[in-house]
Amino acid sequence: MSLYILRRLGEGLVTLIALSFVVFGSIHLTGDPARFLIPVTEAHDEEVYQAQREAMGLDRPFIIQYLDFLQGALRAEFGKSFIYSVPVKDLILDRLPATVHLALTGMIMAFALGIPLGILAAVKRDSIFDKIGQAFAVFGLAAPQFWVAIMLIMIMGAQLTWLPTHGRGDIEGWWPEWHQVPDMIHHLMLPAFVLAITVIAAVMRLTRSAMLEILDSDFVKFAQVKGLSHRSVIWKHAARNALIPVLTFGGITLAGLLNGSVVVEVVFAWPGVGLLLLEGVRNRDFPMTEGAILLSGFFYIITSVIIDILYGYVDPRVRIR
Amino acid sequence: MKLFTTTSMRLLLSIAVISLLVVAVACGSSAQPKDSSGSASPKAAESGDAVGAGEKVTVLVTDVQDKNWFTLSNGGPDLKYSRLVHEDMFATKGRGDLIPGVAKTWKMSEDATAWTVTIQDGIKFHDGSDLTVDDVIWTLSLERDGGENVNSDAIGNNQCADPKEAAYVKYTASLEKTGDNEFTYTQNRPSPNFPFNFSQSNQDTKALVMSKDYMAPQMSTCFAEYEKNPIGAGPFKYVNHQAGVEYQVERYDDYYHHPGNGFDEDRRAKFESLDLRIVLEAATRVAALQSGEADVVEGNIQIVDQLEKIDGANVVWQDESAHSWFVMVDCWETDMWCYDKKARHAVQYAADFKTIGEELYGRGASLKGWAWATENALGYTPELDYYPYDPAKAQELWKDAGLGADNPVSIKIHTWEAGSFPMLPQVAELVAKDWEANLPGMTVEVNIGDQGAIKDVWNNREIPGDVLIRDNEARYDGTSITRGGFCNVGTAWRAVKDPAFEPWKTICGEASKALDDASSTREASFQTAYKYLRDESLMWGPFFSNVPWGTGSRVASYEPWTLVPYFTAPWTIELK
Numbered sequence: 001m002s003l004y005i006l007r008r009l010g011e012g013l014v015t016l017i018a019l020s021f022v023v024f025g026s027i028h029l030t031g032d033p034a035r036f037l038i039p040v041t042e043a044h045d046e047e048v049y050q051a052q053r054e055a056m057g058l059d060r061p062f063i064i065q066y067l068d069f070l071q072g073a074l075r076a077e078f079g080k081s082f083i084y085s086v087p088v089k090d091l092i093l094d095r096l097p098a099t100v101h102l103a104l105t106g107m108i109m110a111f112a113l114g115i116p117l118g119i120l121a122a123v124k125r126d127s128i129f130d131k132i133g134q135a136f137a138v139f140g141l142a143a144p145q146f147w148v149a150i151m152l153i154m155i156m157g158a159q160l161t162w163l164p165t166h167g168r169g170d171i172e173g174w175w176p177e178w179h180q181v182p183d184m185i186h187h188l189m190l191p192a193f194v195l196a197i198t199v200i201a202a203v204m205r206l207t208r209s210a211m212l213e214i215l216d217s218d219f220v221k222f223a224q225v226k227g228l229s230h231r232s233v234i235w236k237h238a239a240r241n242a243l244i245p246v247l248t249f250g251g252i253t254l255a256g257l258l259n260g261s262v263v264v265e266v267v268f269a270w271p272g273v274g275l276l277l278l279e280g281v282r283n284r285d286f287p288m289t290e291g292a293i294l295l296s297g298f299f300y301i302i303t304s305v306i307i308d309i310l311y312g313y314v315d316p317r318v319r320i321r
Numbered sequence: 322m323k324l325f326t327t328t329s330m331r332l333l334l335s336i337a338v339i340s341l342l343v344v345a346v347a348c349g350s351s352a353q354p355k356d357s358s359g360s361a362s363p364k365a366a367e368s369g370d371a372v373g374a375g376e377k378v379t380v381l382v383t384d385v386q387d388k389n390w391f392t393l394s395n396g397g398p399d400l401k402y403s404r405l406v407h408e409d410m411f412a413t414k415g416r417g418d419l420i421p422g423v424a425k426t427w428k429m430s431e432d433a434t435a436w437t438v439t440i441q442d443g444i445k446f447h448d449g450s451d452l453t454v455d456d457v458i459w460t461l462s463l464e465r466d467g468g469e470n471v472n473s474d475a476i477g478n479n480q481c482a483d484p485k486e487a488a489y490v491k492y493t494a495s496l497e498k499t500g501d502n503e504f505t506y507t508q509n510r511p512s513p514n515f516p517f518n519f520s521q522s523n524q525d526t527k528a529l530v531m532s533k534d535y536m537a538p539q540m541s542t543c544f545a546e547y548e549k550n551p552i553g554a555g556p557f558k559y560v561n562h563q564a565g566v567e568y569q570v571e572r573y574d575d576y577y578h579h580p581g582n583g584f585d586e587d588r589r590a591k592f593e594s595l596d597l598r599i600v601l602e603a604a605t606r607v608a609a610l611q612s613g614e615a616d617v618v619e620g621n622i623q624i625v626d627q628l629e630k631i632d633g634a635n636v637v638w639q640d641e642s643a644h645s646w647f648v649m650v651d652c653w654e655t656d657m658w659c660y661d662k663k664a665r666h667a668v669q670y671a672a673d674f675k676t677i678g679e680e681l682y683g684r685g686a687s688l689k690g691w692a693w694a695t696e697n698a699l700g701y702t703p704e705l706d707y708y709p710y711d712p713a714k715a716q717e718l719w720k721d722a723g724l725g726a727d728n729p730v731s732i733k734i735h736t737w738e739a740g741s742f743p744m745l746p747q748v749a750e751l752v753a754k755d756w757e758a759n760l761p762g763m764t765v766e767v768n769i770g771d772q773g774a775i776k777d778v779w780n781n782r783e784i785p786g787d788v789l790i791r792d793n794e795a796r797y798d799g800t801s802i803t804r805g806g807f808c809n810v811g812t813a814w815r816a817v818k819d820p821a822f823e824p825w826k827t828i829c830g831e832a833s834k835a836l837d838d839a840s841s842t843r844e845a846s847f848q849t850a851y852k853y854l855r856d857e858s859l860m861w862g863p864f865f866s867n868v869p870w871g872t873g874s875r876v877a878s879y880e881p882w883t884l885v886p887y888f889t890a891p892w893t894i895e896l897k
Contacts, residue, residue: 083386083387083388084387084388084389084564084565085387085389085391085543086389086548086564091564094563094564150602150604150605153604153605153608154604154608157608157609157612157614158607158608158609158611158612159611161612161613164612164614165605165608165609165612165614166381166598166600166605166608166609166614167567167598167600172563266601266602267602267604267605268605269566269598269599269600269601269602269605271563271565271566271567275565279565282773283773284773
């Protein structure tokens with residue numbers, strides 16, 4: 001088992017390094033940030049331009065720039081943001097709590113709503129519950145996130161004034177004060193729901209499919225015939241087996257949610273990492289873009305490694321192979 | 322069947338309970354419409370010395386730029402928050418009309434190269450220290466001093482600011498303290514626009530006066546402490562911020578600019594605190610105004626009707642905030658279709674700017690002026706207005722320029738979606754349509770792209786003969802931009818290939834001569850220069866955007882400044 005874990009961690013590291021090269025190279029292909037940052041009246045002054053490039057380290061050979069970047073990235077040092085003029089690591093750490101809170105809330109919503117709805121739809125197959133559930137799933141998967149966000153803001157925020165229209169409230173950092181928790185949840189509701197709606201729909205459909213398959217299986221029928229209680233049949237036998245793929249899906253989805261949704265963060269003015277990435281791309285802020293993308297890659301890779309390791313515990317065949 | 326019915330009911334019950342819990346917690350925090358004041362019953366604020374006790378005003382704006390506080394590391398849009406805490410060297414009444422402020426008196430030398438300025442007594446920074454001439458000199462020396470009192474080593478070595486800022490050092494001849502409260506600043510060129518460039522009406526942050534005692538010791542850390550706690554002498558004191566997200570300030574009770582100190586206007590805030598938030602999405606800003614979470618929101622022409630429909634809300638206009646800028650790229654090359662001035666005139670006569678402006682923008686734009694010479698700018702005269710729509714004249718000029726079906730022209734118009742000037746892509750499409758319809762042999766492709774990418778190809782001279790349509794901040798005094806566009810050797814490539822050669826030598830000479838002429842009135846000088854440049858038509862622009870600000874039901878009035886971009890004059894916000 002230890003060898004398996006080490007192997008997976010090693011593969012993850014190699015993937016991250018390969019990702020760093022692709023990210024670094026592709027961002028540098030997008031254009032010269034030095035030109036972008038110089039004001040109109042000085043743009044073609046060669047002296048100013050060269051000084052700008054030197055300050056940004058862009059005058060060095062590409063491979064030197066990359067190795068420098070990689071060395072820093074391994075220590076989570078991505079350099080200074082071109083626009084904020086502060087270390088990218090500090091910026092990301094400043095915004096990470098907002099992203100994590102949003103992602104975790106979204107995940108909780110996704111499982112708290114998606115799983116019961118999926119089980120209900122499967123148990124009451126072809127009933128009105130099933131039809132509504134399926135309609136909601138289609139809507140959740142198909143409706144543009146931007147549109148859903150604006151609609152909810154207008155209805156729940158502007159018209160009904162039940163929930164805030166934007167921002168995180170007065171919350172800072174990772175741990176709010178106890179008296180701030182209701183306000184924090186208040187501000188999280190709409191953006192987390194918008195972020196999670198696709199996941200709710202997907203979890204619901206996955207749970208329904210898995211439950212339907214399990215409910216038709218011989219061991220469930222045998223459990224019923226044996227006279228076990230309905231609770232036992234559904235929860236101890238059927239659901240436990242049906243939820244394995246759902247939890248796997250959830251793990252990968254968490255990585256996606258942790259990367260922050262640019263759309264949700266823009267519309268709700270949610271100060272997360274997704275917004276930083278958008279700013280980095282718009283302003284040719286190489287260090288910030290590289291840092292945000294690598295963080296995103298890190299989340300995906302580490303999540304898949306953890307899931308693979310957990311799978312190794314659950315299914316010994318996986319680690320032997 | 323009973324088995325599944327019970328299970329279904331339990332599942333339904335679980336879902337219902339979870340949902341109710343969530344809704345209860347969520348809605349429990351807000352039993353009534355959110356009141357951004359935080360107080361139980363907002364009361365009318367009185368003018369003069371009274372403060373709206375406990376009153377908070379929330380302002381939502383679109384993006385800022387560099388998002389940090391140090392003035393040489395940020396750009397124009399950062400004025401939205403930095404001007405709350407800091408005071409500019411020269412005060413204005415908006416537009417560009419200079420009035421006493423930090424600078425009490427100022428006098429220009431006969432050749433317009435030197436300015437002698439006295440500093441107001443009794444102004445205090447937020448930490449209680451006095452604002453003196455030493456602070457103003459220190460601020461100026463950060464990037465403008467080439468003499469002995471230089472603090473620009475850090476800047477010159479690119480330690481604490483972007484190297485582009487060091488470029489201004491080359492214009493400075495000297496900066497000397499010439500009295501207890503007086504300094505003399507000399508440039509190596511005529512600089513009649515010096516006070517404007519360092520005033521509240523300018524578009525960048527260089528004029529914001531820094532405290533030497535507070536800032537100088539922090540040079541080695543690039544002002545790290547200042548970034549956490551910026552201290553200025555402006556109408557508000559810093560409270561808290563998250564860069565690029567939110568800036569919280571509170572009224573500075575000892576702010577100097579009020580009638581008690583001999584000033585005409587009381588510029589102290591009429592409320593206790595201000596919360597400035599960046600909200601990129603316009604629909605969200607509208608929703609926040611409607612729900613009462615925001616008191617003032619930055620709008621655009623596309624949401625004006627939504628703002629007007631909100632109960633109790635109003636729309637106030639910040640006129641001439643930005644100008645459109647049509648650039649005839651590389652038209653100084655002799656083989657360009659647009660080398661002949663007649664061709665450049667023809668395209669202006671061929672487009673119906675009046676209809677385009679009125680239909681697209683309505684109240685959101687004005688059409689009086691040329692390029693950056695808007696109606697309220699220095700040097701405006703109706704003779705600078707856009708060329709009237711006259712297809713017959715356009716075709717005549719086009720033919721005289723040797724263009725037509727026998728000598729067709731195929732160009733691109735490059736543009737982008739600009740925050741400060743909406744609907745430039747639509748303008749480009751409509752202008753292209755008019756040109757194709759009215760100019761024989763002309764085909765126009767519109768390229769709507771990323772601002773950075775288009776600026777790259779423009780700077781790299783990769784779009785010769787094309788037209789660039791972009792936005793830029795409007796301003797009262799156009800010396801700097803005129804010089805930059807036409808006469809600075811390093812930058813004049815945008816309009817000239819080599820200023821030493823004709824016709825650019827004449828153009829630059831004529832414009833510069835007029836702008837530098839200290840003997841004539843500046844108004845007359847600008848008119849001369851602008852008329853000349855309008856006729857040359859290498860750069861022009863018929864539209865000037867007016868920014869609508871939405872004010873909520875708590876706000877009795879707000880009077881943003883004309884010709885000054887970004888969030889201005891917060892002391893004019895009065896609550897009901």
